[in-house]
Amino acid sequence: MRLATWNVNSLTARMPRVVGWIEEHQPDILCLQETKLADGAFPVGEFADLGYEAAHHGDGRWNGVAIVSRVGVEDPVAGFSSPEDDYGCRIVAATCGGIRVHSVYVPNGRSPDHEQYGFKLVWLARLASFLTEHYRPGDDLAVCGDFNIAPDDRDVWDPAAFEGATHVTDPERRALGVLLEWGLEDVYRRHHADGGVFSWWDYRAGDFHQGRGMRIDLVLLTESLARRSQSVLIDRNARKGKKPSDHAPVLVELGPAG
């Protein structure tokens, strides 16, 4: 079972690359963020042609999240408990191949003194309460997406460059820590202890080619799934070439249950 997540920064702009990436890597489940589409504009047919069903939650120009799956899309839920209650189309859930999957797009926060930073912390607290209300740590649960948080200093190209910046502050990291303490695991770290591996690079100033990035796209799994993980790949090749997203996809290979 292959589970992946990718912030595509507009699905319309990225569809050719998304199709190509699916054909190359054959994910069973792919979480998408920043589709920037209304539900009615989601390319259901193009994914169906590839053998995938989808659950999408978007209202147009901003945000928008989706799960595409070739192992089923059961019991889709948009928002935390209704499509209106997640502050802008930032979470969608569905059961795919026996796994309860969530595609999340955590607010950026902009800067620690901006009101959006407070909103980011509120949103993360709501995510935590949503998970603890609906699930138990023993469930087969995947929370995948763009967290806009670098879990620790290995996950930024230069910690000194992020002094006073969002994505690395203690409150943000503690908010992520709440999810981890509850029973989720940043599964990349089960397989890789190295720093300097990133999933996002600013488009500007040649940051990708200069190696100036952050690892902010995460696959969080409960223990029952994390122990099935055989490999975790951040596909930086997908950040190369013409019209890339500013994010690279993360791909997790899961072995059979039991």
Added chain:
DNA sequence: ATGGTGGCCCGGCCA
């Protein structure tokens, strides 16, 4: 260099 690019969709916001 307090800049830069890219997406939305055409002036300005958002990342």
